[in-house]
Amino acid sequence: MSKIARRNFLRLSAVSPLVLGQAVAGEESMPLTRTPRDAEGPFYPKGDRSNDSENLLADMSARRGKTLRFRGRVVNTQAEAIGGLMVDMWQADPMGRYKHPYDSSPGERLDDFAYWGKAETNAQGDFSFMTYIPGGYGGRPAHLHYIVWKDSKRLLTSQVYFRGLKQGSGAAIKSERHNLRKAELVRADATDYAIDFRIVI
Numbered sequence: 001m002s003k004i005a006r007r008n009f010l011r012l013s014a015v016s017p018l019v020l021g022q023a024v025a026g027e028e029s030m031p032l033t034r035t036p037r038d039a040e041g042p043f044y045p046k047g048d049r050s051n052d053s054e055n056l057l058a059d060m061s062a063r064r065g066k067t068l069r070f071r072g073r074v075v076n077t078q079a080e081a082i083g084g085l086m087v088d089m090w091q092a093d094p095m096g097r098y099k100h101p102y103d104s105s106p107g108e109r110l111d112d113f114a115y116w117g118k119a120e121t122n123a124q125g126d127f128s129f130m131t132y133i134p135g136g137y138g139g140r141p142a143h144l145h146y147i148v149w150k151d152s153k154r155l156l157t158s159q160v161y162f163r164g165l166k167q168g169s170g171a172a173i174k175s176e177r178h179n180l181r182k183a184e185l186v187r188a189d190a191t192d193y194a195i196d197f198r199i200v201i
Helices: 003-014 176-181
Strands: 067-075 086-091 116-120 126-132 143-150 153-163 182-184 192-200
Touching: 067 086, 086 126, 116 126, 153 176, 153 192, 176 182, 182 192
Parallel strands: 067 192, 153 182
Antiparallel strands: 067 126, 086 116, 086 143, 143 153
């Protein structure tokens, strides 16, 4: 990454999460609409997860695809931040392949990509992941899976999709509530992107 591109990307990463798909603070109606649930899917991570406490999924020096800074905020229906939650995220790699025994997609999985990770929300409800934009597969659009946990209690299982990328098929895409799962891609340069996404539980 060039010095200019890196500076732009760090600038994007430092911006506080935006409120996407709804009115700006002070103009939005209360209570907020809860983030719709979505399917967990068949590829929830299996095996040893002792090393996935970090939110850095991708080795940025490898440059295997378009990098993505996923910045999020978890709030309740009154727009109050919720700290101390665990956001458990997993995804396909840039070629649309999961690291899972049920995924029979051909090709070697990436040794320098974690495929999943966890991040804890801070006092402002914020969390972030550094990863790649996942590839689509089987007609489905690119997406990220996540579960929000409070200790051992599952609060929400859903998915994040991306505005500006070609959309595929599937019940989730056809749902009117799908728009509440979409996030706007913000470009730093040709290969670096960021999204801001609010989760309402």
